[in-house]
Amino acid sequence: MTADWTIEKVADILLDAESNRTDRGRITDEWPGLDLKAGYDAQKVLIERKKADGHTVVGVKLGLTSRAKQKRMGIDSPLTAVITDKMVLEAGVPIVLDQLIHPRVEPEIVFVLGERLEGPGVTAATAMRAVASVHAGLEVIDSRYRDFSFAMPDVVADNASSARFVVGAKSVSPDGLDLALEACVLRINGAVVDTATGAAVQGHPAEALALAANALAARGEAIEAGSIVLTGGITDAVFISDGDEVSVEFTSLGQIVVPVRRSA
Template sequence: MDTAWDIGRVADTLLEAERSRTARTSLAEEWPDLDVERAYRAQDLALRRRHEQGETTVGIKLGLTSKAKQQQMKGTEPSVAWLTDAMELDGDRPIPHDSMIHPRAEPEIVFVMRDRLRGPGVTAASALAAVGSVVAGLEIIDSRFAGYGFTLPDAIADNNSSGVFATGPVVRSTEGLDLALEGCLLEVDGAVVDSAAGASVLGHPAQALAFAANQLARRGHAIEPGWLVLTGGMTNAVPVEPGARIAAHFTSLGSIVLSA
């Protein structure tokens, strides 16, 4: 049997790991040719597989938006991945702990797009001009790699450790908001475990949005009207234990509370 690695095998291996809740070791260790370009191709193929299963693209998510995370992963820029409707938590639905491997929570500033945004040449100012509104977000990431031990290509191929996400009820215009100074407290079971401001996301979340538009353009994609853009974790990601209560409290964007 031919067991050679290729783009299709990478996509299918990670989708199966997600379905079976099976953590594995680095793919890049087995396939040294898995670079960033090949990883994005595998990510896009996995999205097509999700579409074939009835999922719909609802937006994008960014990873590695802090200098510390980039240094940790030996990357020089953020990474971009996909959001589908199957990843969105609605209403009072709890975190699906029994369908995840090792979930972790991180708060995010989320843009809701009004206009189509396509690179190249998108700046933070032109990106922000395409935004319809801003909401709070709480993402529950879930890597398919044991102990979150992965390379940058691994993480990209794994759709930036996508799990599920929720958005808050407070909807604000970008006008009058200083998103670089938008603060957030992350709370687990009533105890504050971390805090950050929007400046932790590339200096300003609009920089993350501009980066995403330009990066997607290199892959032949654009950010579409109505899409959500999760601009990247503001704090470190904290483990979510069964039965835990996770809350993110923002300065201007309200609060999100999820239970596992």
């Protein structure tokens, strides 16, 4: 039966899974009415619930920015989600596994906007003009779905598996940077597990930023000045374990090192 399902119920179920650190099956298997629009509506309710619980919105994140991942999901554009201050990991603070379900990490190129960016019609060039600084980033994703198995509306409702993120201390001007060629090495315990360049993100992270601005405009929203924008995973996401040390090193943007601990 699907009659009992509502947007509010979807948000509450996902928040409960996050709070209790339990995973579940796809909601779309139980409620075929959860389409992409309903997924974004549920995401909006979920964020409003978080704000009521003391979260402050600090920016946006993009998911599925890899063309290969988009093809697997049957889409042609990234998804957008919301990041809050409670998701921020400060330098040196560990990723605590007992606070999460089955976390993975992925390096990202991060923008901080100097001016408001509003679609429609935003291009990569106009998007970059709104960027004040560029940073190394590391995102911790943690799907509330079992085995990270979901359809597109499921993951949108789940705020794109958002959990934690780190922004590197080094602030770099976007002028003169070739972010398509910006290389990144992801290491776990000193061993290289993946490498990539910024071209993995829609061909250039600015393309992802432009797509985000235009997608948000279609829902009556914009990216505000001062916002942090996580432009999407450069490499595949990697599972982490207790005692690991995660290291991300970029050509120009610097390095982030984060320990992983079972408990705080």
